[in-house]
Amino acid sequence: MFPSALLPFPQGKRRLAGVDIGGTTVTTVVVDERWQLLADETVATDLRDNAATMASIAAGIRQALAAAGTTGPELAALGVGIPGMVDPLLGISHLAVNLRWSDFPLAQRLTELFGVPAFLENDVRVAALGVHTFDNPNQLSDLVYVALGTGMAAGVILDGQIFRGRHGLAGEFGHFTVEPDGVICGCGNRGCLETIVSASGVIRLAREGLAAGAPSALRAATVLMARDVYEAAAGGDKLAQQVIERVGTELGRALRNVALAYDVDEIVLGGGITRAGDLFLAPLLAEWARQRRESALARFLLTPELVRIADPTRNMGAWGAAALAARRLNQIEQG
Amino acid sequence: MFPSALLPFPQGKRRLAGVDIGGTTVTTVVVDERWQLLADETVATDLRDNAATMASIAAGIRQALAAAGTTGPELAALGVGIPGMVDPLLGISHLAVNLRWSDFPLAQRLTELFGVPAFLENDVRVAALGVHTFDNPNQLSDLVYVALGTGMAAGVILDGQIFRGRHGLAGEFGHFTVEPDGVICGCGNRGCLETIVSASGVIRLAREGLAAGAPSALRAATVLMARDVYEAAAGGDKLAQQVIERVGTELGRALRNVALAYDVDEIVLGGGITRAGDLFLAPLLAEWARQRRESALARFLLTPELVRIADPTRNMGAWGAAALAARRLNQIEQG
Numbered sequence: 001m002f003p004s005a006l007l008p009f010p011q012g013k014r015r016l017a018g019v020d021i022g023g024t025t026v027t028t029v030v031v032d033e034r035w036q037l038l039a040d041e042t043v044a045t046d047l048r049d050n051a052a053t054m055a056s057i058a059a060g061i062r063q064a065l066a067a068a069g070t071t072g073p074e075l076a077a078l079g080v081g082i083p084g085m086v087d088p089l090l091g092i093s094h095l096a097v098n099l100r101w102s103d104f105p106l107a108q109r110l111t112e113l114f115g116v117p118a119f120l121e122n123d124v125r126v127a128a129l130g131v132h133t134f135d136n137p138n139q140l141s142d143l144v145y146v147a148l149g150t151g152m153a154a155g156v157i158l159d160g161q162i163f164r165g166r167h168g169l170a171g172e173f174g175h176f177t178v179e180p181d182g183v184i185c186g187c188g189n190r191g192c193l194e195t196i197v198s199a200s201g202v203i204r205l206a207r208e209g210l211a212a213g214a215p216s217a218l219r220a221a222t223v224l225m226a227r228d229v230y231e232a233a234a235g236g237d238k239l240a241q242q243v244i245e246r247v248g249t250e251l252g253r254a255l256r257n258v259a260l261a262y263d264v265d266e267i268v269l270g271g272g273i274t275r276a277g278d279l280f281l282a283p284l285l286a287e288w289a290r291q292r293r294e295s296a297l298a299r300f301l302l303t304p305e306l307v308r309i310a311d312p313t314r315n316m317g318a319w320g321a322a323a324l325a326a327r328r329l330n331q332i333e334q335g
Numbered sequence: 336m337f338p339s340a341l342l343p344f345p346q347g348k349r350r351l352a353g354v355d356i357g358g359t360t361v362t363t364v365v366v367d368e369r370w371q372l373l374a375d376e377t378v379a380t381d382l383r384d385n386a387a388t389m390a391s392i393a394a395g396i397r398q399a400l401a402a403a404g405t406t407g408p409e410l411a412a413l414g415v416g417i418p419g420m421v422d423p424l425l426g427i428s429h430l431a432v433n434l435r436w437s438d439f440p441l442a443q444r445l446t447e448l449f450g451v452p453a454f455l456e457n458d459v460r461v462a463a464l465g466v467h468t469f470d471n472p473n474q475l476s477d478l479v480y481v482a483l484g485t486g487m488a489a490g491v492i493l494d495g496q497i498f499r500g501r502h503g504l505a506g507e508f509g510h511f512t513v514e515p516d517g518v519i520c521g522c523g524n525r526g527c528l529e530t531i532v533s534a535s536g537v538i539r540l541a542r543e544g545l546a547a548g549a550p551s552a553l554r555a556a557t558v559l560m561a562r563d564v565y566e567a568a569a570g571g572d573k574l575a576q577q578v579i580e581r582v583g584t585e586l587g588r589a590l591r592n593v594a595l596a597y598d599v600d601e602i603v604l605g606g607g608i609t610r611a612g613d614l615f616l617a618p619l620l621a622e623w624a625r626q627r628r629e630s631a632l633a634r635f636l637l638t639p640e641l642v643r644i645a646d647p648t649r650n651m652g653a654w655g656a657a658a659l660a661a662r663r664l665n666q667i668e669q670g
Binding site: 142158163164165166167168169170171172173175176177180184185187188189190253256257258259260261262263264265291294295296297298300301 | 477493498499500501502503504505506507508510511512515519520522523524525588591592593594595596597598599600626629630631632633635636
């Protein structure tokens with residue numbers, strides 16, 4: 001059966017849309033009552049002003065609904081994942097630096113445009129819900145989803161529910177201090193984890209190696225991307241290998257702390273640099289293997305099964321947004 | 336009203352006992368239906384063998400019941416906090432290194448002896464429940480209680496409930512890696528937080544300073560205790576001041592990670608070395624102040640109000656054990 005028994009499709013409803021809004025693109029999926037995918041459409045986010053941004057989001061949703069043949073009243077609700085701080089109850093996008101707006105009543109606007117309820121949540125929390133719902137064959141109730149992009153963000157699911165914390169900052173592991181005298185992070189402090197473990201971190205470390213004169217094929221790149229570093233490492237480039245080993249080792253050390261904090265069933269990794277697959281995971285697993293050789297606690301806690309890469313074929317943000325919509329409708333149904 | 340509206344005393348019941356079992360002492364409190372303290376008795380834990388340990392626990396409880404004048408059927412239940420891994424449902428003490436037993440059916444034995452239900456939980460989780468119930472004037476629902484003794488342990492309360500994690504290891508912050516090349520911890524790995532932030536850590540750092548030839552009044556101590564280091568620091572001893580500054584700074588850095596993981600309402604510190612009060616907290620708060628000067632995220636998250644020392648006049652372990660008993664009876668009452 002697909003996907004899992006964890007989330008029944010809202011009774012009597014026919015279609016849901018899940019929208020993943022980012023600073024570059026808006027992706028919308030439309031699903032039917034058997035959770036089958038009817039459409040998966042991506043458009044560019046227009047950042048010229050708030051009205052243009054809103055228009056591009058609406059156009060992306062309309063395009064997906066049209067592709068799904070969902071032009072009538074069969075759409076039951078919209079779920080939306082959005083970067084930054086969100087008020088999930090009021091449907092307000094408080095501060096979304098990437099979208100250049102603050103205190104924007106997005107849920108209300110979407111409801112005016114599409115005539116259905118719209119439910120908002122922070123994008124990485126929505127993606128964690130996507131993993132929990134659609135990429136969770138063992139129906140685990142507690143998991144952490146870590147998204148590695150320009151920075152690092154995480155969504156925490158405890159007892160099957162999104163865990164936000166007091167200010168909505170729970171899971172901000174990207175700002176674990178790992179090098180008290182390291183480089184300055186976007187947050188203002190020095191040596192945060194995401195200055196190393198992120199696409200930006202990979203690029204920075206590679207550039208530092210090049211500047212120090214390390215011989216490397218990366219020197220030929222005009223615009224260096226994190227993907228180039230993983231490809232060069234796969235091809236045997238020494239500098240690239242050192243960079244990805246450093247990144248994986250630091251991630252392994254940080255995820256030890258995550259495991260000690262939550263003792264979750266699973267830690268799932270996603271985002272651009274995890275596409276490197278085993279090459280990405282190898283230094284993390286090597287660090288854990290080293291810790292297991294030394295420690296009974298580590299043998300108990302840091303098993304290779306604790307960590308994996310999310311299903312890369314599914315846009316977890318958009319699917320998770322559809323799951324969010326289903327959950328909210330089910331909650332309303334249950335009173 | 337006392338204590339807080341967070342935990343009603345079980346309806347129709349008259350007395351509860353809370354027992355805090357440690358490797359050195361057993362402390363039992365007996366409380367009445369208005370949560371007034373009737374007795375607070377401590378006896379030595381007899382570690383010669385399991386039967387002797389059990390006998391000393393039972394003797395401690397009997398002594399407290401006698402002191403409370405509770406010799407008849409008015410005792411409704413026993414709550415028990417115990418070091419190590421516990422099965423709270425079966426009432427089994429799986430592995431309690433300090434008590435030198437494993438897989439001991441403690442709840443069943445206590446029920447046989449006292450004719451009432453006995454409820455078991457890990458001691459630091461019970462103490463966290465004690466803080467949540469009896470030292471929580473703002474009725475906060477999410478808090479972390481960190482106990483600093485020989486090592487470091489923590490109990491996590493989320494949404495008013497004890498949070499254990501998959502294997503009961505949630506909150507094992509003492510094993511955060513803070514010095515990958517540091518000294519070997521009891522767990523087998525190097526540089527765990529508790530090798531620095533604990534009574535043992537304080538003593539070790541002071542000894543290392545003495546061995547390196549630092550001039551210090553601590554050189555006169557025949558048996559060096561963590562308390563001596565805090566007293567010497569208060570008296571202006573340079574080495575002692577360096578030690579407690581190092582400990583507080585590392586704790587401040589680690590609690591940043593705790594705050595980022597859970598974003599709780601409050602982090603409460605307890606255990607021997609926290610008795611030093613402001614002297615203990617000062618370097619932690621100085622580290623946070625430094626981080627706040629640099630970072631908007633830190634200004635938002637690491638406020639001085641986030642951390643405090645637990646009420647030192649109350650044995651949180653024993654009181655929390657009484658709270659545990661009340662919760663379980665209330666749950667049973669509610670079906």
